[in-house]
Amino acid sequence: MEKKINKVVLAYSGGLDTSVILKWLAETYDCEVIAFAADIGQGEELDPIDEKARKTGASVVYIDDLKEEFVRDYVFPAFRANAIYEGQYLLGTSLARPLIARRQMEIAHEQNAEAVSHGATGKGNDQVRFELSYYAIDPSIRVVAPWREWDLNSRTALMAFAEKHGIAVTSTKEKPYSTDRNLLHISYEGGILEDPWNPPPEDMFVLTVSPHDAPDKAEIMDITFENGDPVAIDGQNLSPARLLAELNRRGGQNGIGRADIVENRFVGMKSRGVYETPGGTILRAAHMAMESITMDREVMHLRDSLIPKYAEMIYNGFWFAPERELLQTMIDETQKNVSGLVRLELYKGNCRVLGRKSAHSLYSEDFATFEDDTVYHQKDAEGFIRLNSLRLRIRKLMEKQGA
Template identity: 55%
Template sequence: MEKEKVVLAYSGGLDTSVILKWLENTYQYEVIAVCINVGQEEDFDAIQQKALSTGAIKSYVLDVTEEFITDYIYPTLKAGAVYEDDYLLGTSFARPLMAKKLVEIAENEGAVAIAHGATGKGNDQVRFEASVKALNPYIKLIAPWRIWDLKSREDCIEYALKNDIPIPVTKKDIYSRDNNIWHISHEGGNLEDPWNQHDDSIYKLSVSPENAPDTPAYVEIQFETGIPVAVDGVKYSPIELLTVLNEVAGAHGVGIIDIVENRLVGMKSRGVYETPGGTLLFEAHKTLEKLTLDRATMSFKKSVSEKYAQLVYDGLWFTPLKEALDQFVDSTQQCVTGAVKLKLFKGSCSAVASTSPYSLYSEDFATFGEDDVYNQQDAEGFINLFALPLTIRALMNHNKDQKNKTDKKVI
């Protein structure tokens, strides 16, 4: 009888290597390992070979870094989506793309299930599984950490030894990390106590702000309809552009945050995030929108940005609401074209200049000097109408007070 197939989201680490063998032993599945490259630095050849040597019948390594930037990062950037005012969603928007690729391979290979290594405490289990359900609800989902008897890293090591799974002989890293071309996150270890100040040695993409250069650097980013296309006048591909910005920002300690966030599953968690290039892009994009969007659109888009961030964080990428919000966001970006100059200095990033052919700023109107285009006397009528509700309310209160005084005298 032909065995059924399962597609496993595979990283080559201890957990997913154990899961690979566990799926074989528990369900007698044929396992297809899929490692998805979204810009993280890994030895992908070694990962592919390890999957095969551990028992996978096939091992895929998919480089989807450019698709990740253009179809997931850029829409979120254009939306201005930031979760709880701080988190630039680096892990969140990578998961739906990974789920999409897992579904595609499962369909092509005739697999009946998709398995992942996310725990029952985190957000990623929701992001993976909600995305799979949205794309193909007929595929079974397996989350070993929610159902197996292994409860700790030590249990996984023991299982690996019993099943001849190669374990790298390296010192255990106390932190749980996730990285891609957009960011790297650090959780666990001494970060689990929010009273502990994090150690600067944790950084992988950045220097500490204190150790950054003593002189500022200036970076100019050019946008076309909300999408970054050039740095300092040089046009780059999406991967090249983000790589350049990561290097520049990381060297100046820009993009480091230490936050406590609300997980979707109900608990709070503390993490340190490095998002160097992404921080520059968000600051520049926000500045350019202030130059090119009218007040009413900016105000409404702020509420859209907040909702968009929550959808992405919660794993609801493939939803009708997300698609509808994308349509609104894209309509606001038609004039978000121009350049922004940023100043980087010891961890800070601030916009110091901006220009756009669609700028709504008019020096002729805004000048404090003499002008021929604005009649200041017009402001009086505007103020009278603008403040009319306040005037009517004040008159009503005044009349009421006068009536009360008159009634008291009569008594």
């Protein structure tokens, strides 16, 4: 028989699901509920959190500012790898979950709580991301996942429960989809977006203007990199969180970073998601440009061959797994000379590289020039080509002999 839960720490957003969960936990388990909200860039969404959680029954409310840690220790490591899932998704939600879970577990230990809880559904990826992180930190923790236990299996049932218990929630008619926001992105799923033929409504977007409505004049931007991380915009040094926020602002006003994706969830089903990632889109383009002149070819190709697997690890929730940490060590080793300046043009949804320079550049005009040079003898290419074509020539000769 499982031991009684006296205290549970809930990852709390203040939305419909976690508001209902807070009350449900207190009633179902007759326990103290501690609400925890991580400030990772949700903005004004956090304003009513403390009051709302206490009114719903939370005994203690934590609202921790984790923005700098999120960008420095989770976003930047992934972007040093140019991580992208299925060619389009820049992992905004995936990168936030292990940080939230880590802090949630710290609070559980501080408060001597026996359990932690989250609002992820039994169909999604987040349940896996949260719980793999919990168990990697403390295998003895008890996890309560209400969506896998209760009979409130619809938005209508949740709204009825909220009304019965006097829980104030925003009407889902105003937002017929679910959202998740942090400094890296905003995601939109469910509701009217479940039909992949339906275009997302224009009034849904928060971070970006439509490319059609973006300024008619291009904006030029310089980003400075040190060891693979961005450190300055237009010569102004900024902290990780402030830098990403500025990229979001400037990218958003130029209509950059929208993505409409049908992705493969870890649990096996396909899901349609719409994302706004303006700063991340700019950062990835700039970082790849910086690498193009500072990374050795074979090192780059080897690293690139591992990126789909690395991105999949993050997407599936294995941030704290040894294989992800091993790959991160290798990736970070490749970034030691990825330093310099990249110039970009932002214009109506497009981010175009205009130039790149570095004290560690491996690019040489003397080697690449079409003019006369003394470092490359063009006749040497003949032997190079004949050696590389040897197996092709032998294959064709054998075919002819067998004909």
